[in-house]
Amino acid sequence: TERVECEDSKQRLLVVANRLPVSATRIGEESWSLEISAGGLVSALLGVKQFEAKWIGWAGVNVPDEPGQRALTKALADKRCIPVFLDEEIVHQYYNGYCNNILWPLFHYLGLPQEDRLATTRSFQSQFTAYMKANEMFAKVVNEHYEEGDVVWCHDYHLMYLPKCLKEYNSNMKVGWFLHTPFPSSEIHRTLPSRTELLKSVLAADLVGFHTYDYARHFVSACTRILGLEGTPEGVEDQGRITRIAAFPIGIDSDRFIRALEIPDVQIHIKEFKERFAGRKVMLGVDRLDMIKGIPQKILAFEKFLEESPEWRDKVVLLQIAVPTRTDVPEYQKLTSQVHEIVGRINGRFGTLTTYPIHHLDRSLDFHALCALYAITDVALVTSLRDGMNLVSYEFVACQDSKKGVLILSEFAGAAQSLGAGALLVNPWNITEVARSIGEALEMPAEEREKRHRHNFEHVTMHTAQVWAETFVSELNETIVEAQLRIRH
């Protein structure tokens, strides 16, 4: 059976995502320098020894000339990566437009763009056309590299039109699709003009995965309400064909974080940070600077806490590390200035000649500094307004086995489903509640911190990224075997 085949030899896996896990910089007419970017997905798949994975995706650069494309393709082949070349106009319409301006806010309950509504509505169709075209270009490259028996695993909201395109090339291709963001309530999804095309295309996959059971349920109800299809215990049925829908909560490579704490460079950072913040409790926020992360709400809650607890004013510091993303988008620029303004006001209000309560950095930290910060933190604050999962909360827990700090976690992050019993759950919109939780976290007795941490640490070290990837792929194999058996009977 397929299962035995998978256990005996390495399963060939084609991972298709918008971005390849490398950044490419052109250093000559026909030469490129490549740097692997170690995201969650990369470590998830590198850690799984039974897959022979290849990546297909956009390299993040515009390469209009053929010699440049040939050279990049060759360089990427050594990293088991296969590029999809997208021109500037397509990237603008598909990536900046449809993916980031339409699907990202919609899936995080921010609705369709409000500003310049007419212009958006007018450009909507051309952006969706570019989205379909980009997905077709991905499909073409997948098809060129596909070999019988390969599993094709498509990722995220950028590639919702891909399963359909792949099955048109080859209906026997094993296709899985996983969404890294939330899937919103069907009442939200139904506002999307291309709601039907996207649902139908995703249903062409054999297995559709989400981080949580709730997102899976929202997807099934969108299919039943908008497409009029039948929801079954396994998924969604369309004319006898069942698409399996399930939850596969992602995790992190927890060992990588735990081991990092032993690295001398990390220990040097730990010592430095401890000295720097001696006598004060450290609270930490690590986020991409995105509206979904609730950074202004977090800082306002911290202000409220300082306002109401004068005894804590010079005894606690909030480190907010916010890596800028999508910096060319006006809404993101506005968010940056808004955050800077609030931080400036609070530091002016509660700072002294020698200290100030918020250290805000607009940048990403390298892995060693990040692990050290996680390790010395007393309270981590994750206040996403919506978040598919949120891996920062997992990374914090992995680095806290000696300190046993407290995690304050938004109930609107997927992680609330898995770390909810150990964390203090909050509604990030309720600033009074978050402020109260900050006080509770700072004063929590050691015994309770230990108990809560133990719960979360066990979860994070058991439900790793590797387990996530293995579970998804073996479920996909099984789904296909079951479908074949159903057809035979």
Ligand code: ADQ
């Ligand atoms: P993201 O929205 O990027 O991911 P998250 O899951 O928290 O959110 O992952 C962010 C990653 O970037 C973490 O590994 C973190 O360490 C790193 N990072 C963030 N800010 C950083 C900084 N300032 N410096 C250094 N590193 C930083 C999307 C979804 C999530 C989902 C993941 C995985 O939005 O909900 O959990 O995919 O599916």
